Every structure is written in structure tokens, then in C-alpha cells.
Amino acid sequence: MTTSHSDDVLETAARWRKEGRAAALATVVETWGSSPRPVGSQLVVGGDGSFIGSVSGGCIEGAVVRAALEVIESGRPRRLDFGVTDELAWEVGLACGGRVQVFVERLE
Amino acid sequence: MRRETLHAILAAREAKRPAVLVSELDSGVQRLFYADAPDVSELDPTVRAACLEALRADRSRTLADEGGGSLFLQVFNPPLRMVIVGAVHITQALAPMAALLGYEVTVVDPRRAFATDERFPGVAVDTDWPDDALRRLSPDRRTAVVTLTHDPKLDDPALEVALSSDAFYIGSLGSRRTHAARVERLRARGFDEPALARIHGPIGLTIGAKSPAEIATAVTAEITARLREPAAGQTR
Numbered sequence: 001m002t003t004s005h006s007d008d009v010l011e012t013a014a015r016w017r018k019e020g021r022a023a024a025l026a027t028v029v030e031t032w033g034s035s036p037r038p039v040g041s042q043l044v045v046g047g048d049g050s051f052i053g054s055v056s057g058g059c060i061e062g063a064v065v066r067a068a069l070e071v072i073e074s075g076r077p078r079r080l081d082f083g084v085t086d087e088l089a090w091e092v093g094l095a096c097g098g099r100v101q102v103f104v105e106r107l108e
Numbered sequence: 109m110r111r112e113t114l115h116a117i118l119a120a121r122e123a124k125r126p127a128v129l130v131s132e133l134d135s136g137v138q139r140l141f142y143a144d145a146p147d148v149s150e151l152d153p154t155v156r157a158a159c160l161e162a163l164r165a166d167r168s169r170t171l172a173d174e175g176g177g178s179l180f181l182q183v184f185n186p187p188l189r190m191v192i193v194g195a196v197h198i199t200q201a202l203a204p205m206a207a208l209l210g211y212e213v214t215v216v217d218p219r220r221a222f223a224t225d226e227r228f229p230g231v232a233v234d235t236d237w238p239d240d241a242l243r244r245l246s247p248d249r250r251t252a253v254v255t256l257t258h259d260p261k262l263d264d265p266a267l268e269v270a271l272s273s274d275a276f277y278i279g280s281l282g283s284r285r286t287h288a289a290r291v292e293r294l295r296a297r298g299f300d301e302p303a304l305a306r307i308h309g310p311i312g313l314t315i316g317a318k319s320p321a322e323i324a325t326a327v328t329a330e331i332t333a334r335l336r337e338p339a340a341g342q343t344r
Contacts, residue, residue, distance in 0.1 A: 039168045107114065
């Protein structure tokens with residue numbers, strides 16, 4: 001038994017790309033206070049909006065997927081901040097009150 | 109992320125090769141740092157040092173770079189492994205505990221009456237002689253080796269291979285007297301003091317453990333301490 005969560009994500013990413021599917025990778029790069037998933041947690045998003053993995057307990061995945069679709073389109077990496085102090089708090093705040101920064105990049 | 113980078117990460121993981129993905133968060137430019145080939149990445153010395161420290165701590169992190177931007181250091185460490193020599197009663201508790209802690213567990217015992225699937229459901233059991241098994245398993249910096257047979261014929265050959273490896277933890281069951289005798293035998297086999305001092309014996313943190321499960325708790329706690337705080341003194 002191993003807790004190699006990110007492993008599955010990267011293998012999925014490689015498989016999707018091999019199949020010719022567009023994809024973006026989202027990675028938690030910084031957390032403040034309590035946050036549901038540790039730094040390094042990853043999510044791979046397909047061009048059709050499907051995703052594998054997690055960057056939170058489910059609170060921000062929707063917003064990350066939307067941003068990932070933009071990144072797939074533009075090819076420009078982005079950093080997203082989520083948390084109680086964020087302007088998006090009313091929409092996609094973290095219930096736990098923590099803050100998290102997510103890096104989103106296109107898989108070439 | 110470039111396709112080659114993704115495949116290099118997967119290859120490093122497959123080869124159990126510690127690596128750090130260094131990403132410039134503004135530009136998205138990435139380099140892969142290998143602990144065993146620090147020059148390949150062409151990173152500056154501060155970043156390299158931070159990569160090594162992140163691998164040691166097993167913790168990914170951001171780092172301010174010289175230009176005022178941010179770097180993200182993502183750690184790809186090989187899996188933690190635990191090799192337990194002796195398919196004994198304590199092992200029946202230790203193996204599932206170690207799995208829960210994230211270790212890939214292998215139980216080594218050539219005595220087939222001990223090493224049965226019935227006693228160790230779902231655990232990899234190796235019935236080779238311990239030194240052969242240990243050599244094949246090739247303990248690395250992410251491996252703990254624990255000997256629990258009490259039998260020098262089985263424990264000593266395993267310890268000899270473990271002491272010649274990078275295993276981050278080596279522990280051996282037995283009383284102080286048993287351990288002193290063990291150390292004497294190994295000294296006679298040519299191991300010096302620094303090598304012998306790597307063996308934790310009597311094994312486990314001192315918590316008054318009595319039952320097999322309690323002893324397994326003391327052992328996993330000691331291993332966790334060595335893994336997470338290798339610089340701290342002996343906590344026994």
C-alpha cells in the first residue's frame with residue numbers, strides 16, 4: 001500500500017497526452033493555515049473538462065478546472081490564489097479558512 | 109510542462125531515482141534536478157542546495173529566485189520501503205502498520221513454516237536467504253531494514269548487507285546483552301564503530317512496549333523519528 005496520489009495523476013497525464021488529448025496540470029505550490037491537501041498535490045484536467053486528482057477537499061476544483069481550460073487554450077501558465085481573503089471567496093472560498101496557491105500549466 | 113519533462117519524471121520514479129522538478133512560476137520554464145547528478149540541471153548552487161534539502165525533508169516548497177520571481181521545488185522521492193527479516197509475531201503487527209505509514213513492505217524469512225500467506229495476507233513475502241534477499245532488494249536512502257528473528261544465522265547476514273547500504277534506518281531485535289554479542293560478531297567481521305552505531309538495538313523507542321503490536325509501535329515511532337528528524341539525537 002502506498003500513498004502515491006500524485007503518481008496516478010502524472011501517469012494519467014502521460015496517457016492522455018499519448019492519446020492526443022489536450023491536458024493541463026494543476027499543482028498546489030503554497031498553503032497558508034489549514035488546507036485540505038498538502039503542497040505538491042496535483043490535478044490533471046483534460047480538454048473536455050474531466051479531471052483526476054485533487055488540489056483541495058473539493059472546494060476549488062471547479063474553479064481550477066475552468067482556469068485549466070483557459071490555460072489549455074492560451075498555453076500561458078497561471079497562478080491562482082484561493083482563500084478567505086480572495087475576491088472569489090463568495091464563490092469558491094475554502095470552508096476551512098485556509099489559503100492555497102495553485103500553479104496551472106499546459107502539458108505540451 | 110514539456111513532454112520530455114513529464115517522461116523524465118516518470119522515468120526517475122520508475123528507477124527510484126530522487127529528483128526535484130524546479131518550475132519558474134511566472135514563465136513556466138522547468139528543469140529537473142537529480143540528487144545523483146546535481147550538475148545536469150545547470151541550476152545555481154543555492155537552488156541546488158534547496159533541492160537537496162527539500163529531498164531530505166521530503167517536502168515540496170516555493171523559493172524566491174534572484175530575479176524576484178518564485179520557483180517551485182517539487183520533490184519526487186522514491187517510495188519508502190521497509191524490509192523486515194523474520195516472519196515472526198511482531199512482524200504480523202509491524203507489516204500492516206508500516207503499510208499504513210506508506211512503506212512498501214517486504215518480509216524476508218527462509219523458514220517456510222513462518223513465511224506463509226496465511227500469516228501475512230497481502231504482504232510481499234520473500235523466502236530467500238536474508239543476505240541474498242537484501243542484496244536483491246538493494247536498500248537505498250528511503251529504506252528501513254528491521255531484523256526480528258533473534259537468530260544470528262538469519263539476522264547477521266541481513267545486517268551485513270544493510271550496513272553496506274544507504275538504508276536510513278537499521279534496527280535489530282534483542283536485549284542489550286544480545287545486541288552487545290551481535291555487535292561483537294559484526295566487529296569481528298570487519299565493521300567499524302561508525303557502522304555498528306547505525307544499528308538501533310535494543311530496537312524501538314523506550315515506551316515500555318510489551319505486546320507484539322506495542323513493540324511494532326515502538327519500532328515504527330523510532331523509524332519515523334530517524335526519517336523525519338535524522339539530525340536529532342538518539343531518542344531512546
